[in-house]
Amino acid sequence: MISHGFLLLFFSFILSITASTNYFKYTGPNLTTTENETFTEFYLINRRNVLHVTENVTFNHFLPKCCPPNYKYEKGERKCVRSNDTSIINELGMNNVDDVYLIKSGLRDCEVIVDHVLLLDDFKSVLGNYKQIRYKNETFASGKYCVDGIDNDSEYEKEFILRLCYGPEYCRNRELRCLKKCCPDGEIYIGRDCHAQPEYGFPTEHYSDIIVNFTDNFAIFRQKRKCKLHFPNITHENITIFENGSISYTVGGPWQTHNVEDEMYCFELGLSNNFLTPYLLMCNNIEERNNIKYWFSRVVMSLSCVCFIATMMVYVFLYKLKKVIHRIVFSYCLAQFTGFATLTYLQIDPEPPQPTCSVLGFLVLFGFHAGFSWLTVMCFDMWRTLGSMSPKVGNNNKSELKRTFYYCMYGWLVPSFITVFCYFENKYSFFPESLHAYIGDLFCLLEKRVQEGNYGHTMFFIIPITCAIIVNIIFFVLTVRYIIDATENVRKMSDTKKEKKEALYALKKRTFMALKLFLVMGINWSFEIISSIISFKEYTITTYIELFLDTFNCFQGVFVFLIFVLKWKVIKSIMEKFKIIVVSSVSRSTSLASTSG
Structure with missing residues (x-):
């Protein structure tokens, strides 16, 4: 393999002794080049070697070839195919073995490209002196056209491609259909x-x-x-x-x-x-991205993040995470804050560079899965505390620490497993394409590609949250069923009016708490599951329903703050904590005991 430096010296030497004048022959300064197979826009070639120009430079004189060297044009799919056919090199006058030529591949700066297939005679008559060409009474300057050989099986009638560059007005004024391409040519x-x-x-x-x-x-x-x-x-x-x-x-x-x-x-x-x-x-x-809907969504999600932080601070500094329920609520808020904060950032900056984009996408996935896991823990603990007919387990510190450990194992390890599994599938693709997880590909989040026949979003998000929601509903129904049965038993067994009233009040309070938990345990996310099966955009009314439910989801942090913090007894305890008001020690103990349940 000849080194790059030696090739450049060789090219310079040849140029210095060559007397021939060719419009495309390169006589400029040395360039940074490489021999690897990556595709570039410019190439230096002679009949022996091809070097890729890796500098970001602009040239005024070059051979406008549609495909890279050693490639020909395939007109059916408008692509380049590898070929050792040198007929295009011969027809373009690049016959001197020792001359170095500059090639520009493709029309990446062109907005509208129109292909014309030409036979050899027409091809020669169109090219003229190469500095500009004339086709059907229109003149195209250098950089506004490219030429190449066409890949076909005919040995007797060779075809060539002429690709012409137009402005966007072509699609408005001509009869030829225009199909829109996302990326530049090639x-x-x-x-x-x-x-x-x-x-x-x-x-x-x-x-x-x-x-x-x-x-x-x-x-x-x-x-x-x-x-x-x-x-x-x-x-x-x-x-x-x-x-x-x-x-x-x-x-x-x-x-x-x-x-x-x-x-x-x-x-x-x-x-x-x-x-x-x-x-x-x-x-x-x-x-649309900057309209009131998107701004409102960002503001509400930011407010939810603040509410999650405020709730965590209350449970840390006021309750000091003494009870299991305190740790559950704190963990739930931490998980939701992770998902909401990352998602809010991606709404503000939707296209961060890699690998930041993928990291944020997996962080959102982990945050929301962890939130659902801790909701399941919360619903289970609610059923265990309120609805279980079995005798209560002792509340000593050792028992509570053990219970907290088991809850943490489920609440953090399950979403970690799903996220890690999704990461390896995204990286190594051990599932078929229909189940491949696209994260950080076109967008940072786990992408919905149902219309493209891909169900990775369904597998790694919809199915896990569906299972979590079903489990949450089961625990909620069991809890409510117990409360109803207990209420009926109180009515039958209580003899005095005062006892009956106190018992019913306690059960009513528990039922109301269960209802509030039910509202934040992710039932509204069930519409996310439904929307993955059917399109809410089919009808105007369902579009507004989807908008309402998306907004409702954005308020999750606010709802948690209202349920667990914004109560008079909690506020009173906070005020006493910061010595805004003074209460007796007996009153304080009673207040904390009632609010922490």
């Missing part, structure tokens, strides 16, 4: 970013059912986008792309139509963990 999604991979092209057959009168004759429109893309929660039956490139879709209610120049959709391939997936992505307009 690039696809790898993770959340576009990377040069001209071997994959731009196949659109996967979406032929939503494109009216689909054919492979179309222009590629790559729009300079200002919006954030997302996977649409729309079935193919509810979206149509017309011959003029405009899109029509419905998310409930009347159909909405946008012309081809609106920032509404684009197609692209995505490569992740060796899975190649065709994407149809749609735009959330920048105005």
Whole structure:
């Protein structure tokens, strides 16, 4: 293998003794180059070697080749395929073995690209002197076109490709359909970013059912986008792309139509963990991301985070986590705060760099799973304390520490196992593509790709929270059933009016507490499960229901604060703690005893 430095010296020497003049021959300064197989925009070549230009430089004179050296163009899927055919090199006049030439691959800065297939004679007549070309009475300067050989089986009639670059007005004024591509020419999604991979092209057959009168004759429109893309929660039956490139879709209610120049959709391939997936992505307009709905959501979630912190501080500094219930509430608030705080940050900055993006995505997943785990612990402990017909276990410190240990084992290890399992699946892809967990790919969070045939979100989020909700409901029903039975027994057994009243009051208080816990134990998340099965965007009324439930979820921290902290006896204890008021020691003991239950 010849070293890079030696090759550059060799090229410089050849240039110094070569008298021939060729428009594409490179005579500039030495460049940083490499011989590896990564794709770049510029290449230095002669008939023996190919070097990739790795510097971020701009050249005025270059050979506009559509594919990298040693590749030809495949017109069906608009991709580059490896080929040892040198006919394009010969036709472009690069015959001198010793000359060094500069090649620019592809049209990555072009907005609209139109392909034309030419035979050899037409190809030669179009090229002229290469500085500019003229095709069908239009002139295209250097950088606004590229040429290459076409990969086919014919040995007698070689074809060449001429790709021309237009502005976005082409799609408005011409009859040829424009299909919108997310990444620049020759690039696809790898993770959340576009990377040069001209071997994959731009196949659109996967979406032929939503494109009216689909054919492979179309222009590629790559729009300079200002919006954030997302996977649409729309079935193919509810979206149509017309011959003029405009899109029509419905998310409930009347159909909405946008012309081809609106920032509404684009197609692209995505490569992740060796899975190649065709994407149809749609735009959330920048105005929508900043409208009152999104700002309100951020404010409410931030308020919930503050409420979680306030609740934890009360249970640490006032109750000093003395009882098991104190530790349960503290752990629940800590888990929810982790999920809510991370999610709030991602709403403010939805596209942090890697690996921060993936770390935050897994942190959100862990936080919410831990929250559900501690809700289950809370519901179990509620049933154990209020609803169990068995004799109560002793409340000595050793027994409570043992119970707390078991609760922590479940509350933290279960979500840890789910998150770690999801991480390894995301990294090593040991499940089929339909169950692959996409986190930090296009977006930081665990992605919903049901319309793409992927159920990773269902497996790693929906199914675990469904199990947790079912278990929570069972404990709640058992608790309420016991309270109802106990209430009926009090009515039958109490002889004095005063005893009956006190007993019913105690049971009523317990029932009310159970009801409040039921409201925050994640039942409203059941609509998240339903929305994973059916689309709430099908009808206007269900869209508003989904908005209401999402907002309700954002208030979780506020609800917890209202249930566990915002009570007169707790407030009174806090005021006494900070010597705002003075109460007797007997009153203080009574107050803490009643509020901690």
